[in-house]
Amino acid sequence: MVASVIIKQRQSNSDVSQQLERNGIHPLLARLFAARGVKNTTQTDYRWGLLIHPTQLDQNQQAAILLADAIEQNKHILIVADYDCDGATACAVAICGLRSMGANVDFMVPNRFETGYGLSPEVIDIILQCSAERPDLIVTVDNGIASVPGVDYAKQHGIDVIITDHHLPGDELPDALAIVNPNKADCAFPSKNLAGVGVIYYLLMALRAEFKQRGHFNEHNQPRLDTLADLVALGTVADVVKLDANNRILVTRGLERMRKGSMRPGIRALFHVSGTDYKTASTSDLGFRIGPRINAAGRLADMSIGIRCLITDDEDEAMQLAEELDKINQQRRHIEHEMSEQALEFLAIKEEQNAQSFAAICVYEDNWHQGVVGIVASRLKEKFWRPVFAFAPGEDGEIRGSGRSVPDVHLRDALDLVSKRHPDLILKFGGHAMAAGLSLHKDGLDKFQQALHDAIVTMTGKSNFDSIIETDGSLPSSQATTRTANLLEEQVWGAGFPPPTFSDVFLVRSQRILKDKHLKLQLEKDQLVYDAIWFNHNEPLADMAHIVYELKVNEWNGQVNVQFLVRHAEAFDPTQGDLSKSI
Secondary structure, three states: OOOOEEEEEOOOOHHHHHHHHHOOOOHHHHHHHHHOOOOOHHHHOOOHHHOOOHHHOOOHHHHHHHHHHHHHOOOEEEEEEOOOHHHHHHHHHHHHHHHHOOOEEEEEOOOOOOOOOOOOHHHHHHHHHHOOOOOOEEEEEOOOOOOHHHHHHHHHOOOEEEEEOOOOOOOOOOOOOEEEOOOOOOOOOOOOOOOHHHHHHHHHHHHHHHHHHOOOOOOOOOOOHHHHHHHHHHHHHHOOOOOOHHHHHHHHHHHHHHHOOOOOHHHHHHHHHOOOOHHHOOHHHHHHHHHHHHHHHHHHOOOHHHHHHHHOOOHHHHHHHHHHHHHHHHHHHHHHHHHHHHHHHHHHHHHHOOOOOOOOEEEEOOOOOOOOHHHHHHHHHHHHOOOEEEEEEOOOOEEEEEEEOOOOOOHHHHHHHHHHHOOOOEEEEEEOOOEEEEEEEHHHHHHHHHHHHHHHHHHHOOOOOOEEEEEOOOOOHHHOOHHHHHHHHHOOOEOOEOOOOEEEEEEEEEEEEEOOOEEEEEEEEOOEEEEEEEOOOOOOOOOEEEEEEEEEEEEEOOEEEEEEEEEEEEEOOHHHOOHHHOO
């Protein structure tokens, strides 16, 4: 069932690379940037002034005028957020930014398990029943583009709605006062890759400009929106949106604040509880250490814990909430580990029984947790390199699944094809190319797996997919230094702008297993020996191996050295020549 691996070298435009180098870019960075589509140094200049202007975002100015009117009239504004890290940071940006401009504003987050995603009529009922102060205006962040019934229901109760979102719209748009979404068909905003937190940040920039025009602020007393850049960076990275040049500006400016210690108390506390040094904050820290602790609240508990951590100005409260988030994340990791092990056991049994091999994997257990199935699906997708849906019990005999896909398969389109062929099979579905969710009747799972297999084969013409590992080729020994590693770590890498990986052939001088699951190595190339580690891999390598790796700095007992972080390795046959020069 495990997919074959193809190693492919990214192609770098040598003319662009040389031009970047002549303009002062480090030679290695010039090569890496050119291989990632950078055309000129403007795309590596991350000053605030180079952000795409807020007026280019459709209906942004209209929404800013409406918000300014509401604030001047002291209307009660309610932020309705999504329950992931992007939604939480977007909510925090909205709360902090609007309060700095005098708004009477509060927030609520729909419960993942009770009302589901987005501004639904059920959410409006909760708002009407529970709000101490009935809102005059709802502003959605990171959701709302599909909330047609919810917006209509809010209007019936005299509540206006402004939508800020970045998800793809459906055929019908909600009848909101304004919809700010770069992915609307009629929006000409040059970057379609803003996260939800980026969209609300753009609205705040337009709102501040509107208040300046009305005479409320000038250059000396205007709110400093750059103080929210740490939140914008965190949400942008955590949501795995493409880091185009505009998003790289937002993330760079946020990381800069973190490294200087000028972040919000909640983010500082999250760095502390995760054992991460904010002075060297990187996109990988945000994506794998800080973001998951925020996300855990939405998966297992109440995302308002995460939002309160992000908006508080009190250091003690921030630390208390961060510690609570850390405990929830530990619980999430424990649940995820148990579920993943159960899934692997189930798949192993199926393989022993020579069961049919499907183009997609579907797994379900009665005791699984709805909030964690998406992570389990992601882990299995990486291991087996095929689309995966993991299901957990819902209500009234339903099961709810979360899916993750591989680049060959557009997951939402596959579900759409299944629903057309079998109209009564899927109760509800949604998503995009790489991730999707759905609900089924429990007794329909086997039929769904077969139908999904058939849909994928129809769409792609195949039922097995190759895992392609892209590398940046060989790394000269002269550049395998701590200085180079630090230079790479300072850059902004992420979705659509992947971190550099290199590919070389090494002699394996020594290898041992750490903690029964990690492979610790010493590798030799050009008569130089390097330390390396392959996390979560405990099978030994051949004496000579072709290795794909990242260049990292390792600090241990006061010593600072280069360490290779192995991503893939395979035995190398010297009679076949130097693969590192041909892939």
